[in-house]
Amino acid sequence: MQRIHFLTRFRRACVILALGALVAQAALTASARPPHTLDTPHPLDTPHTSHTSHTSHTSHTSHTSDTPDTPDKPPPARAIPILVYHRFAATAKDAMTVRTATFEGHLRTIAQAGFEVVPLAAALTWYAGDDAAVPAHAVAICVDDGHRSVHDVLQPLLRARTTPLPVTLFIYPSAISNASYAMTWDQLRALRQDGAYAIESHTYWHPNFHTERAHRDAAGYRAFVLAQLEKARARIHAETGSPATLLAWPFGIHDRQLEAFAAEAGHTAAFSLDARPLTRAAPVMALPRYLITDACGNACMQQILHRAERNDD
Ligand SMILES: [Zn+2]
Structure with a gap:
């Protein structure tokens, strides 16, 4: 009897071991399977996308139209550099004036x-989550500040191009139709x-909010900032029809309190001069931009573009 019991237990143990080995083998097989057979949702998506981009004439897909046979769908943008200019002239008159030759070099570098x-x-729109909004x-x-060289120099330069180039102007109303510059x-x-120019707000008279806060109490400062923001939006809307929901911080100065005031004044996004590419991680009332001066040549522009491609921010 003892022997029979021992043999029975031995057989049971063998069966359990064999089952265990089978389970382990199955697990190994599953883990060794190429991931695309399990995880890639739909390889058919790729040719469809290529076909769409090949036949589409919309600007956001034209970037991929020369590579219709590429098997992989182009990855969405990971970061977008936003460049800020101020003034344009044939010769550099001051630090904020970019020579037309320098600017044309930037446009060539961007295209190349x-x-x-x-x-x-x-x-x-891309920042809000829509990958298809940009290439x-x-x-x-x-271009900040509404300098007359936008009209006198930039507009003729861009008109001479075969394709329109979209530009957003951040202006402060106190200077418009008033200051000689x-x-x-x-x-x-x-x-x-x-059609190529959007007009947005740069506050009413471009104050330095740090300086203005220094000689006001909390209530006075709040009233001052809100007046700067709300009056600018109202005037720009009345004069141009633009709702001016976007704001560029004067001198790039912003903090949490100012950002809250901007939202209170009806702004949907605001921009700093924080010299990084725009990513979806950026706070909406302090989206970074690069201040571009004439000292930024083609190599400098290449670095800005490459940093966006790497997106190591
Ligand atoms: Zn400015």
């Missing part, structure tokens, strides 16, 4: 690197009708 200039609004390599261009409302209205 395979980047496409997209409207700032499209960059914001894989996108860059946006802003600034554009007029008529000129801004004409630019907006041109």
Whole structure:
């Protein structure tokens, strides 16, 4: 009896061991299976996407149209550099004036690197989660302050190009049709009708908010900031029709309190001068931009574009 019991237990143990080995083998087989047979959702998606981009004439897919046979879908943009210019002239008069030759060099560098200039609004749509809003390599261009060289120098330069180039102007109304260096409302209205120019707010008279806070109490400071933001939006809307929901911080100065004021004044996004590419991790009331001066040549522009491609921020 003892022997029979021992044999029975031995057989049971063998069966359990054999089952265990089978389970282990199955697990190994599953883990060794190429991941794409389990995880890749739909390889058919790729040719469909290529076909769409090949036949589409929309700007956001034109970037991929020369590679219709590429088996892999182009990856979405990972970061978008936003460039800020101020003034343009044939010769550099001051630090904020970019020579037309320098600017044209930037545009060539952007094109040669395979980047496409997209409207700032499209960059914001991408930022909000829509991968299809911009091509894989996108860059946006802003011009702050409403200097008359936008009308006198930049507009003729861009008109001479075969393809329109979208530009967002951040202006402060106290200077418009008033300061000798600034554009007029008529000129801004004409630019907006041109279609390639968006007009947004740079506050009412471009104050330094750090300085203004120093000689006001909390209530006075709050009233001052809100007046700067709300008056600018109202005037820009009345003069040009733009709702001016976007804001560029004067001198790039911002903090948590100012960002809250901007939201309270109806702004949906605001931009700093924090010299990084735009990523989806950026706070919406402090989206980074690069201040571009004439000292930034083609190599400098290449570095800005490559940093966006790496997106190591
Ligand atoms: Zn400014």
